[in-house]
Amino acid sequence: MSIPDERDLVRPAASGHGRHIPPASLARLTVYLRVLGTMMTEGIERVSSEELAEAAGVNSPKLRKDLSYLGSYGTRGVGYDVPYLSGQISAALGLTLDWRVAIVGAGHLGRALAGYPGFGSRGFEVVALFDADQMAVGQEVGWLRISPVEAMESILEKTRANMAVLAVPAEAAQGMCDRLVAAGITSILSFAPVVLQAPAEVQIRKVDMATELQILAYHAQRAQVSALATDAQARILR
Numbered sequence: 644m645s646i647p648d649e650r651d652l653v654r655p656a657a658s659g660h661g662r663h664i665p666p667a668s669l670a671r672l673t674v675y676l677r678v679l680g681t682m683m684t685e686g687i688e689r690v691s692s693e694e695l696a697e698a699a700g701v702n703s704p705k706l707r708k709d710l711s712y713l714g715s716y717g718t719r720g721v722g723y724d725v726p727y728l729s730g731q732i733s734a735a736l737g738l739t740l741d742w743r744v745a746i747v748g749a750g751h752l753g754r755a756l757a758g759y760p761g762f763g764s765r766g767f768e769v770v771a772l773f774d775a776d777q778m779a780v781g782q783e784v785g786w787l788r789i790s791p792v793e794a795m796e797s798i799l800e801k802t803r804a805n806m807a808v809l810a811v812p813a814e815a816a817q818g819m820c821d822r823l824v825a826a827g828i829t830s831i832l833s834f835a836p837v838v839l840q841a842p843a844e845v846q847i848r849k850v851d852m853a854t855e856l857q858i859l860a861y862h863a864q865r866a867q868v869s870a871l872a873t874d875a876q877a878r879i880l881r
């Protein structure tokens with residue numbers, strides 16, 4: 644490992660807490676958190692910003708900027724304290740809270756999410772899985788049993804769910820969103836390909852793989868065009 648830069652030691656700075664973190668930085672913080680988690684399992688206690696940035700696939704000025712949103716700054720020659728920084732990012736992302744997730748819709752996606760073992764270690768516990776299909780109700784997915792959507796409100800209360808995932812068809816999404824909001828859920832991740840309406844205090848995140856693929860295709864096409872242009876220029880100069 645290289646010698647850590649002393650600016651790398653992260654200290655809490657009261658002024659930084661509660662600052663708005665831009666979405667791109669927020670996304671990168673989750674990557675730093677994952678990298679730091681791996682470092683902790685490897686017993687690494689300190690890391691320089693260059694090493695952390697390289698492991699996360701970003702440049703170190705960007706990493707420093709992202710960490711500045713946590714109210715963190717460093718002191719020359721020490722490096723980041725890995726467990727401390729990890730705790731600091733977790734706190735900023737709200738992961739030290741108890742997130743109890745209910746999944747609505749136990750089809751292909753809902754079952755895959757409910758059966759994924761990786762959420763627990765990242766602070767999310769799937770506590771309920773609902774479906775409208777009576778044939779699906781009662782089936783086991785991992786350690787969960789699919790509950791009837793008719794009983795959703797009482798089960799949300801009993802399980803103290805505070806976050807929901809919508810994995811229902813588009814036509815059912817708004818109705819289920821309304822019921823979740825009426826039941827007090829204010830954080831919803833939706834996979835349904837539809838724009839959902841909800842009060843301003845409700846956070847809705849939409850996951851749209853098709854959009855992501857389109858963006859990927861756009862970048863791939865631009866890279867191709869630029870490679871062709873470079874090639875053509877090289878031919879002319881030859």
Ligand SMILES: NC(=O)c1ccc[n+]([C@@H]2O[C@H](COP(=O)([O-])OP(=O)(O)OC[C@H]3O[C@@H](n4cnc5c(N)ncnc54)[C@H](O)[C@@H]3O)[C@@H](O)[C@H]2O)c1
Binds near residue numbers: 775834835
């Ligand atoms: N965002 C993405 O990248 C992405 C990818 C795949 C699928 N999707 C979307 O995710 C959703 C689920 O996809 P899927 O492949 O799992 O579909 P699916 O048909 O396999 O599952 C949908 C499930 O929802 C249940 N359901 C229907 N109405 C319901 C209601 N009111 N309450 C509770 N359950 C209800 C159905 O019985 C079914 O089990 C769809 O809207 C789909 O378009 C999004």
